[in-house]
Amino acid sequence: QxxxxxxxxxxxxxxxxxxxxxxxxSDRVSQSFFWYRQYSGxxxxxxxxxxxxxxxxxxxxxxxxxxxSQYVSLLIRDSQPSDSAxxxxxxxxxxxxxxxxxxxxxxxxxx
Amino acid sequence: xxxxxxxxxYLFRKEGQNVTLSCEQNLNHDAMYWYRQDPGxxxxxxxxxxxxxxxxxxxxxxxxxxxxxKKESFPLTVTSAQKNPTAFYLCASSRTSxxxxxxxxxxxxxxxxxx
Numbered sequence: 001q002x003x004x005x006x007x008x009x010x011x012x013x014x015x016x017x018x019x020x021x022x023x024x025x026s027d028r029v030s031q032s033f034f035w036y037r038q039y040s041g042x043x044x045x046x047x048x049x050x051x052x053x054x055x056x057x058x059x060x061x062x063x064x065x066x067x068x069s070q071y072v073s074l075l076i077r078d079s080q081p082s083d084s085a086x087x088x089x090x091x092x093x094x095x096x097x098x099x100x101x102x103x104x105x106x107x108x109x110x111x
Numbered sequence: 112x113x114x115x116x117x118x119x120x121y122l123f124r125k126e127g128q129n130v131t132l133s134c135e136q137n138l139n140h141d142a143m144y145w146y147r148q149d150p151g152x153x154x155x156x157x158x159x160x161x162x163x164x165x166x167x168x169x170x171x172x173x174x175x176x177x178x179x180x181k182k183e184s185f186p187l188t189v190t191s192a193q194k195n196p197t198a199f200y201l202c203a204s205s206r207t208s209x210x211x212x213x214x215x216x217x218x219x220x221x222x223x224x225x226x
Contacts, residue, residue, distance in 0.1 A: 043218060043219050103152060
C-alpha cells in the first residue's frame with residue numbers, strides 16, 4: 001500500500017469551475033500536510049500547508065484536512081488555464097520524520 | 112533575493128563518471144535535502160542534512176554521496192555505482208527537519224542524463 005495516494009488524472013475542468021484534488025495517507029500519526037504545484041519540466045512550488053482539521057483558505061485555494069478519515073484535499077476556485085499543472089500532496093509525521101510525497105494529480109483547465 | 116540555486120540545469124554523464132550537482136541556499140535554513148524524481152513516480156529522498164557536518168541516508172542513497180561543510184551548501188555526487196542515474200534531481204531546504212511545521216522549498220532542479 002502506498003503511503004500517500006493520489007489519482008494520477010488527468011483531471012479536466014472547464015475554465016472558471018472548481019477543481020477538487022484528493023489525497024489519502026496511511027500513517028495515522030501524520031501531522032503536517034502540504035500541497036505543491038509542479039509545472040511540466042519545473043520544480044515543485046509550495047502553495048498550501050495545513051496542520052489541523054478543517055479548512056484553510058488562501059486566495060482561490062482551499063485545503064481541507066480530515067485526520068479521522070486520513071484524507072486531505074485541495075480545492076481551486078475559478079480555475080484558470082495557468083492552473084494546469086501536476087499537484088503533489090506531501091505528508092509528514094512529527095519529529096524528525098521525512099516528508100512523503102504522492103505521485104501527483106495532473107490538472108488540465110480547459111479554456 | 113532569497114532562494115535556492117542548483118547548477119547546472121542540465122548535465123550529461125558518460126558511463127563510469129562521477130558527477131557533482133551543486134545546491135546553495137541563502138534562506139538561513141538548517142535542513143537540506145536531495146530528492147530524485149522519475150516519470151510517474153513521486154519524489155524519493157536520497158540524502159538529508161539537519162545541520163552542518165551531519166547528514167543521513169534517505170530511501171535510495173546507494174550510489175550517491177553528499178557533504179555538508181557549510182550551512183549554505185549541500186552538494187550531491189552521483190557516483191559510477193549508481194546504475195540508473197538518469198533523472199530530475201531536486202534540492203530542497205527547510206528551517207529545520209525536526210518541527211512538524213517544516214515547509215520544504217525547492218530549487219529549480221538539475222536534469223541528469225547518462226550518455
